[in-house]
Amino acid sequence: MDNHQVELAEELAERKHLFCARPQTLRQTIVCINLDYLLPYPAGDAKPVANLINKFLGFPKD
Template identity: 75%
Template sequence: MKIVFVTVGTTSFDALVKVVDTKQVKEELFNKGYTHLLIQMGRGSFIPTKSAGEDGCLAVDYFTFSSSIADNLKSASLVISHAGSGSIFETLRLRKPLIVVVNEDLMDNHQSELAEELAARKHLFCARPQMLYNIIASRNLEDLLPYPPADAKPVAKLINRFLGFAND
């Protein structure tokens, strides 16, 4: 079972939900070996089409909110996410392939800057909703580089020095 997990966070991002619900995107995901598409649709009003996955098609299910999407991220073979920093860094920490779709309807979208920088460093792919199909069809997820885990030691040493504790 290869699961594509889509998350929009707590916002409304119907443009992302609509594009992953298109026949073209679902067929491309299926052709790439994915078997299930699970969509966390947030406050959106667009309802995707459910499918049991019969007749050589992708199984599709959705939900609005969950107290935690950690299990969904862990079980995913591919994550397609909005540009929220929490979703991005949790997915990268789990070393899951990630496509970030920027919500162009947000004003002063600082989240796109984060996604574009991480894409430039080859940790994820960044797309606009209308470009998602092209990213899925043309990019190789094997080209993504693992995001290096953070080293908290320098920060801890600085805090210890500030508080007057001896550094080891």
């Protein structure tokens, strides 16, 4: 967990949601880019997390 941003970018690239490049690979990534390769990122549901935080903080349920 020393570099969570890189780890997240690499994971999302592996799942085909984005292209991930480093300074050394940026040019090649741009040259070879194929936007048809990407998959849409599925919409999430923040409600369960919000409910858990509200419960932890002692707020009443909606």
